[in-house]
Amino acid sequence: MFIVTAALPYCNAKLHVGHLRSTYLPADIYARFLKSKGYTAFYVCGSDCHGTPILVRAIQEQKKPEEIVEYYHNIIKQQLEDSLIHFDIYSKTFNPNHYKMTQEFYERIRKNGYTYKEKVQSLYCPNCKMVLPDRLVRGTCPYCGAENQYGDYCEVCGRTYTPLQLRNPRCGICGNTDLEIKELNHVFFRLSELLNPVKKWLESAKVTEGAKKYALNWIKEGLRDWDISRSINWGVPIPGEKNLVFYVWFDAPIGYITFTKELFESLGKDWRKIWIEGEGYIVHFIGKDIIYHHLIFWPGMLIAAEFALPNEIRVRGFATLEGKKMSKSRRWYILLDEFFSFFDPEYLRWYWTTTTSESLSDGDFSFRTLEEKVNNVLIATIGNFIHRILSLIKRGNIRNGTLIANAISKAQAIINDTLQLYHTNQFDKAAEKIITLAGFGNELLGKTEPWRNLSTKTAHDVLFTCFAFILALNMLIDPILPRSARRLSEILQLEQKPHLSDIDKVFDSSYIKVILEQFVEQGKPFILFRKISRQRIQELLTLLKRRAKA
């Protein structure tokens, strides 16, 4: 049984096109592939609702954090749905089930002796009545003297320090310079003691190549204990501690467990089988920004709590937009809903699938390439192949034929490769193979030219064989283009979308014949994909550039 997760979206902003690339899309493709292959698989996700950024935003907008979370949770959920991301559950961490799960998880690691308390000095802003997290203190770097730096890290010289070392500290929210020092109890997680088991797991785990090196290198110098508490009034309360909540990075990944539990309870299944007894196969999809959390902290937490460890962690890089880094402050980005108001979500899915490999490298989103990938590859090769075959079949009233043996064996090889590539998370290469299959069909047509005389045996055999290719394509494109796959099966008059578990039937003549006859009787060729117009691209691009300049 597979549990596929995608990193939890942080609930204080809308998602942009890049979010799909690194995380939600690959996980979706993988989950859809597994299900289509006949495996039991669940795609689990939800909003990450805690942490200081949400609290700060609430303060700035004079709202409650609950309101911010509610607002963005609904938006993000909708955005992902519109991206044709199909979760088996999309929940959120601001949720009694999650509070309970996090606290129970904590109890387990506490009982196992992996926590301790220690006093920590922090800056307090009397004006905001708030203990300030490091990132909410601004001041002068104690080393290089650069002004307006964070409380923990200088962007100019790259050195780290504590907020108490910072010169002329001021509150990052209200600017107050009259800060007090408070000594407070914090809860620490003995991560340092977990160095060896974490390392051992990491070395053997199935993790994206670069990410593993990255994490192993990072722990080479050992691990420090981890402060898992914060003195703010937004988050999961720590049992037995007054005025302390869990640091968001402690509670967020536990969301994977909470959400599995919520889903499983609705299905009458036991979540413990997966997360405690280790009978499932857990795959996390994440962006490269949270490698440490998922490859080090999270396994450490799981080991300390005696929970099951993930089996695979798949990491992908970020997206740039027309060659430039996306940035909120520079207003250079495209939100998912903005893209969808211009173009079909499947075009974005196709774009990222064909341009993204499983690696830490970033990828660019460019409209020129989008046009190319959609118009000249997806449509010209696959869409056009399907359309011309169906048109010829309809016109020639082709109802049967014989499969061309050597063409079939070649197609079978391509299909096997595609399945293998899906399985190993190489979706870009899987898409390439799918293109190859359609290309091979086109080649066959070019050589045999069945349109010259549709009543010949060759014409019948070629079209019969190509029709089998279309059935295969219908199954193969489904994980990437689920909506088009559905539409294609409707065109073919199939009662339901075919599954990859039935892929062998595709080359069974009697099976093909039934579907072919059905199609010739009742179906008609239909344009599956519409081309992207250059004018629409221009319009959206103009919009983005105008916003960036404003």
Add this chain to the structure above:
RNA sequence: AGCGGGGUAGCGCAGCCAGGUCUAGCGCGCCGGGCUCAUAACCCGGAUGUCGGUGGUUCAAAUCCACCCCCCGCUACCA
């Protein structure tokens, strides 16, 4: 500064870990021809590269080693 990733035709990439099958492939674009069933789509053919630089190992290097240059990213309380 340290660490990670990367530098291969106009653009995007594969190959490198297990050196020869690479007189370096693929997609898009480009040029020429064909076809007309098809969404001006499709088929066939072609051109374009000192594989970041220098040196080394080897019978043989895009692939291994050393040094250097350039780009991107990260560096535990920002998710």
